[in-house]
Amino acid sequence: MGPADVHGPLWTGILLSASLLIVWSPLAAAQFTLDPSLQNMTPRESLAKPNISVSQSSVIEQRATVYFSCVTSDVNITIHWVFNNAFLVLQEGMHLSADGKTLTILTVQRKDSGPYQCEVRGFLQVQRSEPTFLDVYYGPDSVQVKLEPGLPSGEVVNVIENSTVNFWVETETHPLPDYSWFFPNGSVSSSIKRFTINAISREHEGLYRCLVSNSVTDLSLVGAVEVRVVGILKPHIVFPNLTLVENASSVSLTCQSGFQEVGVQWFLSSQPLLPSERLELSANNRTLAIHGLRRDDTGPYECEVWNLGNRARSDPVRLNISYGPDQVDITRDPASGAVSAVEAGLGSSLTLKCWAEAEPVAEYLWSFEHNASVSEQEQLVIEPLSWEHQGLYTCTAVNPLTRLTRSALVLVTVVGWPKPVNDNVPGVQEQVRAKKMLPPVSPEHFYEIDLPSATGGSCSRDPGKVLPMYPSVPPRPKGNMESNYQVLVNPESSIYSHISSQA
Template sequence: MGPADVHGPLWTGILLSASLLIVWSPLAAAQFTLDPSLQNMTPRESLAKPNISVSQSSVIEQRATVYFSCVTSDVNITIHWVFNNAFLVLQEGMHLSADGKTLTILTVQRKDSGPYQCEVRGFLQVQRSEPTFLDVYYGPDSVQVKLEPGLPSGEVVNVIENSTVNFWVETETHPLPDYSWFFPNGSVSSSIKRFTINAISREHEGLYRCLVSNSVTDLSLVGAVEVRVVGILKPHIVFPNLTLVENASSVSLTCQSGFQEVGVQWFLSSQPLLPSERLELSANNRTLAIHGLRRDDTGPYECEVWNLGNRARSDPVRLNISYGPDQVDITRDPASGAVSAVEAGLGSSLTLKCWAEAEPVAEYLWSFEHNASVSEQEQLVIEPLSWEHQGLYTCTAVNPLTRLTRSALVLVTVVGPQSSLSAGAIAGIVLGVLAVIALGTGLGYFLFTRMARRPSRNTREDPIQKKEKPTSEEHHPAESTSSWPKPVNDNVPGVQEQVRAKKMLPPVSPEHFYEIDLPSATGGSCSRDPGKVLPMYPSVPPRPKGNMESNYQVLVNPESSIYSHISSQA
């Protein structure tokens, strides 16, 4: 038992070594059965840089087939093709060999033009060839003659007289072609793609042709354009001849020009106009519609057109928009504001001005009191002022286009100097006049009655007779004659029976007197109707006591009138 225990670990080590040997034996056998081509390659050997060979590097589009070959001495590699620095994706008309070394383009297109490379990949290594360029010739394609900024060929182009016009050709071709221009006057110019005519005139009108030739592809094409030279046609704005009223009208403005294909820009007060809710532009900007006109939409409006690099702007247009009248103001002078009542002195001059904002200028009508027309002017002048001029004046402003009217009122008061007579003096004058009327009427009736009662001729010869005794039939005049006029005031003296006159005072007719208003209760002034100018009848001096004959003589004496008597009293 002892010897066995001592040698136990030794046998364990031997068995473990045998097991490891059995496991590694297949790996060693596999290493010696690898590809014989790799047995001679050491890990430090690198891949060689490949090269490309091409059947032809310059070809005409759609006329050739091109073969690309990747040349390399390395084996056990993979090959990839690169076009324009990107891995090539095979397109229709391309073919790749089984080993990847040959690339074939059956029908070359212009899109196949560019740099080609082949890339080889080995054991942990990559190598890429130098680029080989394939040049594909093509064109010319369709040729277009243009006038900057460019119009399709074959069209008729209008150019503005005295403007600068640039001609040039658009085409697709490779390599660069040859150009030959044929001008309307028969001249020919070669080897230019672009030319310029300064200050073009009607002599330059006609057909311009350009022949484009590709010497490699042996292809040629012609482009042409017809040029017409027109005068400078300044655009103008057209709008309907209508009466435009604020908040009641819309209008359309049209920009007209001699050119069909032009750009249009509108300007309002020299600033570019932008569309809004009330300003609407048509699709080609030729028409501007303004809805719900306001008084500040008058403009000015302009339109600008451009074509072939040339611009022209129309004359400004303003719209006549009717509005108002607004509030009516009556003023007395330019420095004062609106007034509703004025005072002016008797005999002075009064000027009233009526004004209201309106377009067109309003028409004015002044009326006084009961709609009596007094003026159809903006300004009303009253001179000289009298009592009849005071009252209520109305000014009416009328706009015949908007059919609107507005009015304002002003009260005119006339003021004058007060009378120098007191209220008592004026009352005395009135009573005196009434007394004269009563006295004259009664005396005339008394004398007429006595003359009528004289029966005899002798009596008529002696006009004055004394009666010794009054009969019972004769009565005192104051008692027997009850039909005599009663005096206006009780303080006017009555007629005495013993009064005898040398000259008879003729009866006074009521038509010889004027109506007089009683004096005002206010002292020192006389109130009267301002509508009538009534001369005041003079007062009569109080009747003195004593003989009446002298008094009647005074009345009938023309040199000593009552007016002079009143003047002396005053």
């Protein structure tokens, strides 16, 4: 053996030491430390899978204490507990032993129900037990009997006659309870959570009770509901009994129904009503407010309610909105348009008609020369025409509800020869047979004219009044002959005497 052989093992050891130093240097730089309890373990030892033992796996809420033990033969280990696949955070009423092997739940709650596991950790090894389930029984809690469809109000529920009604029970309990129903007619039904009554009638009215029993917890509770069967209560619209005037009034319409909790929809002219600046709905849609009424806001208005799966709509209502009078027109006959001046023959018949758009229908007052009231009718008939009928006639339209008046003027001109004084001369309405007429006289000569009696809306005068043969004709009016609005300041008095007194 040469010198190389003598130093061979020495160089091999040196190289091995250098290799180990290179491998462990990064670990030393990271300052890696082991759990002191694991420093004496060697990698050759493997951890065994732990098991859990529990004092009782099924318990009643608030009536038991449960102990979980993590069973393992390994030493120098740490133990962690897992609940519902997450590391357990100790809550109030839980206790963990010093070595971590025993978990105690002092007073079990329903929230403690679920799978538990223990996990052991050794040198670079982890083992977790199979889950052990803790079942916690509880309830029943408060019992509520409910109906569908239905809107309970306290312990009383209104249902629509002939509708289908489903009854069921809501409660918190484990395990599933037993149900016993006690019906108003004295019958009893068991082991059902739900039942249905088709075409419910007034015979089904009364108190329905359900006994919910938990055979494990030995607890029982009763829920009850009183059922009232009502007909389909058709809603109706209510609004104040006020005089509604265009541009001067607001009004509120209320949809009234026999149910307190209903959905409400408004309709205008059979179309769903959309709110606007003038049409305002309350929070529950029960009240519709209309601001600044216009004449076209009359409606019809309807409201529809729904509840318990049924719908019903009110009868339509219309609003009486007063307006006008609008422009006053005076016509000579139905076929003619508005006139401001007319001519008619002496002794003939003249009919003038006055009309103005208004709600309610306007009342009319005819006056002559602004001071003499001659008619209180829509139509003025003057016959036979005489010279004294010539002049300005005013028709005033009056609306006592809006307290507005409006008027128009017409100039009447009489044309033709005056009636002779000779009583043998036929009247102007008859065919004139006389061949010789009285010669004309000077303008200063006057005739006394026999006037018809003041009846039937015709004009009258003092029989002793003398008119000139050729009376002067008032000039034709120029411009607009129709007046602006005037307001009745004292609507309680006679509107006609008021207007006349203002002339």
